[in-house]
Amino acid sequence: MKIYPLFATTPKAMEMILTDELISLGVKNPKPTVAGVAFEGDLATAYRVCLWSRTANRVLLSLSQFTITSQHDLYTHVKAVNWAEHLAPDASFAVTFTGKNSQIINNTHFGALKVKDAIVDQMRENFGQRPNIDTERPAIRVNVHLHGENAQLSLDLSGESLHKRGIREISIAAPMKENLAAALLLRAGWVKIAAENGALIDPMCGSGTLVLEAAMIASDYAPGLLRDYYGFLGWKQHDASLWERLLEEATERKAIGLKKCPVIVGFDKNRVTINSALLHVENAGLQDKIHLERRDIAEASPAASWATGLVVCNPPYGERLGEKEETALLYETFGNTLKANFQGWQAAIIISDPELGFRLGIRSHKPITFFNGALECKLLRLQIIESQFFIPKAHTQDQRLAQINQIRQELNSTEAAPMFANRLRKNLKSLSKWAKQQGVDCYRLYDADLPEYAVAIDVYQGEKRWVHVQEYEPPKSVDAHKAVQRLAAVLAEIPAVLNIPREQIFLKVRRKQKNTEQYQKQNDTANFHVVQEGGCQLWVNFEDYLDTGLFLDHRPLRLLIQQQAPGKRFLNLFAYTGTATVHAAMGGAAATVSVDMSNTYLAWAKRNLSLNHITGDHQLLQANCVEWLAHQAAQKIMQFDLIFLDPPTFSNSKRMEAEFDVQRDHIALINHAAALLAPAGVLYFSTNFRKFDLDTAALSELHVEDISVKTIPHDFARDLKTHYCWRISR
Numbered sequence: 001m002k003i004y005p006l007f008a009t010t011p012k013a014m015e016m017i018l019t020d021e022l023i024s025l026g027v028k029n030p031k032p033t034v035a036g037v038a039f040e041g042d043l044a045t046a047y048r049v050c051l052w053s054r055t056a057n058r059v060l061l062s063l064s065q066f067t068i069t070s071q072h073d074l075y076t077h078v079k080a081v082n083w084a085e086h087l088a089p090d091a092s093f094a095v096t097f098t099g100k101n102s103q104i105i106n107n108t109h110f111g112a113l114k115v116k117d118a119i120v121d122q123m124r125e126n127f128g129q130r131p132n133i134d135t136e137r138p139a140i141r142v143n144v145h146l147h148g149e150n151a152q153l154s155l156d157l158s159g160e161s162l163h164k165r166g167i168r169e170i171s172i173a174a175p176m177k178e179n180l181a182a183a184l185l186l187r188a189g190w191v192k193i194a195a196e197n198g199a200l201i202d203p204m205c206g207s208g209t210l211v212l213e214a215a216m217i218a219s220d221y222a223p224g225l226l227r228d229y230y231g232f233l234g235w236k237q238h239d240a241s242l243w244e245r246l247l248e249e250a251t252e253r254k255a256i257g258l259k260k261c262p263v264i265v266g267f268d269k270n271r272v273t274i275n276s277a278l279l280h281v282e283n284a285g286l287q288d289k290i291h292l293e294r295r296d297i298a299e300a301s302p303a304a305s306w307a308t309g310l311v312v313c314n315p316p317y318g319e320r321l322g323e324k325e326e327t328a329l330l331y332e333t334f335g336n337t338l339k340a341n342f343q344g345w346q347a348a349i350i351i352s353d354p355e356l357g358f359r360l361g362i363r364s365h366k367p368i369t370f371f372n373g374a375l376e377c378k379l380l381r382l383q384i385i386e387s388q389f390f391i392p393k394a395h396t397q398d399q400r401l402a403q404i405n406q407i408r409q410e411l412n413s414t415e416a417a418p419m420f421a422n423r424l425r426k427n428l429k430s431l432s433k434w435a436k437q438q439g440v441d442c443y444r445l446y447d448a449d450l451p452e453y454a455v456a457i458d459v460y461q462g463e464k465r466w467v468h469v470q471e472y473e474p475p476k477s478v479d480a481h482k483a484v485q486r487l488a489a490v491l492a493e494i495p496a497v498l499n500i501p502r503e504q505i506f507l508k509v510r511r512k513q514k515n516t517e518q519y520q521k522q523n524d525t526a527n528f529h530v531v532q533e534g535g536c537q538l539w540v541n542f543e544d545y546l547d548t549g550l551f552l553d554h555r556p557l558r559l560l561i562q563q564q565a566p567g568k569r570f571l572n573l574f575a576y577t578g579t580a581t582v583h584a585a586m587g588g589a590a591a592t593v594s595v596d597m598s599n600t601y602l603a604w605a606k607r608n609l610s611l612n613h614i615t616g617d618h619q620l621l622q623a624n625c626v627e628w629l630a631h632q633a634a635q636k637i638m639q640f641d642l643i644f645l646d647p648p649t650f651s652n653s654k655r656m657e658a659e660f661d662v663q664r665d666h667i668a669l670i671n672h673a674a675a676l677l678a679p680a681g682v683l684y685f686s687t688n689f690r691k692f693d694l695d696t697a698a699l700s701e702l703h704v705e706d707i708s709v710k711t712i713p714h715d716f717a718r719d720l721k722t723h724y725c726w727r728i729s730r
Helices: 017-023 043-052 071-079 108-128 178-187 189-193 209-218 242-257 272-285 326-342 352-357 397-412 417-439 480-498 552-564 579-586 598-611 623-636 662-674
Strands: 006-008 032-033 036-041 057-066 092-098 140-147 150-156 200-202 266-270 292-294 309-314 348-353 368-374 375-383 441-448 455-461 465-472 505-510 528-533 536-543 568-573 592-597 616-623 640-645 677-687 703-706 724-729
Touching: 006 043, 017 036, 032 598, 036 043, 043 242, 057 071, 057 505, 071 108, 092 108, 092 552, 108 140, 178 189, 178 209, 178 348, 178 375, 189 200, 189 209, 189 309, 200 552, 200 592, 209 266, 209 292, 209 309, 242 480, 266 272, 292 348, 292 703, 326 352, 348 352, 352 375, 352 455, 397 662, 417 441, 417 480, 441 528, 441 552, 455 480, 455 528, 480 505, 528 552, 536 579, 536 598, 552 579, 552 640, 552 677, 568 579, 579 592, 579 598, 592 598, 592 623, 598 616, 662 677
Parallel strands: 092 140, 200 266, 200 309, 266 292, 309 348, 465 505, 568 592, 568 640, 592 616, 640 677
Antiparallel strands: 006 036, 006 057, 032 036, 057 150, 140 150, 348 375, 368 375, 441 455, 455 465, 528 536, 677 724, 703 724
């Protein structure tokens, strides 16, 4: 019996859940590491993990480990493997390459090409023909991971991510992946609750991910049983009879398990998502085990005959403009529903913002960290009993701002922060001179230049000079009162240094990399002011939203679009307030189309166009950009000479069928946008996600040029990760 070195990957923070799962599948001595678990086993073990793991992404079988000090080393070591043992000469394969080494291979696409060349060259030399490349469903998928000079060469036995259960319709994305949903249920104690015949209710079930995973866990239903593709099915060493035996065993276990499946229910007020959930439940063959019903969260309640159990939910995160307050009210309603209708039950709720969880008014156990794509989330586990209920106090940010204002009144500029004041004067002298020379009216004056004073300060010049101050939320290690004193000192110094009255200074609190928090509504003053940029007039608002309506770091890109716009058809995706559209129109664009899901954005964009007396063929479309792009790309009708694509890092709006994650979804997004390019058209893709990694290997049919450094303006040059930007053409 041959024993193979294996590695199962999983999302960050789920490693120990996967470890426990592997042990339950008979794996001995699993070794968890970051985003995965190493283990050993025979072919039956590898197959069993592929079939039964609810939390793994992929299962890799190690073929070789080696050190590389040059690009040729990679080619040589891959070619040294006898690929005839794994792949028929007329079969297909694909290569996935991850990791980089700036001194050897700093491009994953290049690394993948080197691996592909080594395999193809060996097969051609030995058999006189070469295998085909198939990136969708190859006979085998080769995986190479580079860490420093150490390379790991593996076969991907899963073929595609194991979170794909073979149930979901391709056109209907989920707000969370199935393996994350399974992990949440396991951490929430669902196995024990189900074994005791406790019920499960998801009162905002969406397209059914959580209720389906709950039913499969409770029914001993192998998560991979309905999949028709695995990476080992085309492998030359595949043991078909062994695999068939494992499938037969899983089918028998499912038949037995379904007989003891407890009550599982999903509610949702959205007719479209309920219909999607019904379709997925039917695909899984669980229509007799899962009850789905269109019902508002305020009306969610268990039937008298249902045993006390678990309420589980992935509510909307409310990160888009104008939705924060509405989402907070939703959480308050949810909390009231739990208190009124579910006493004695347990609850498990995944959230991205602790303040929203606070709105539930129910104390939780210690939160558990998970990652929904790139977004850090917390799993709240609640006991719905009266002793855990409380009335939420004022919003945390409101309390903080009140505290800041109170301390600010106690300070004066002479006793505040001389070090900060000196740095601010120095920056003002340098940047105001630069801004005057360049004709820049709005710029970043200060950006946490002194770590003790962690704020960003932007100057906006219109009929008055305004200052927009954003505090970076201090870490928990910093004494809260000291942080407030420092911020108050900053606010006391700014009027003296810039010679402006206090009422022209506006303060916001920015949480680092939470999600797209520029969309949160802060106030409702409707006080708008006009500023200029590149000959364009633009409306800004300093009080009502976290951001002002004008992203200053994109200034060079907007000016570039304006320069390239004459006679062009311009498409602005995730258009925000339409500032790039104004630049294109003022630059002489023949026509523009601006797409965004928010009426508030589009109304702002319309006001910006009107402010500049822009008329003609300039469309403002309210639509989900992801869905709109996919539809237009499939139609292949609209063609644009110039496209600006600046998506949010993450979005889980209730107006969307599924959440958006820029790291996970950027390939489809870029390919769909590129499909709308005219033959000589140019697409500018930008993101502010600091950990973003462009998958160039998946964009091999496009010409991609990194222009990030060129598009970061002088006033943001202190931080080259302010944003990333690429020029893309066909």
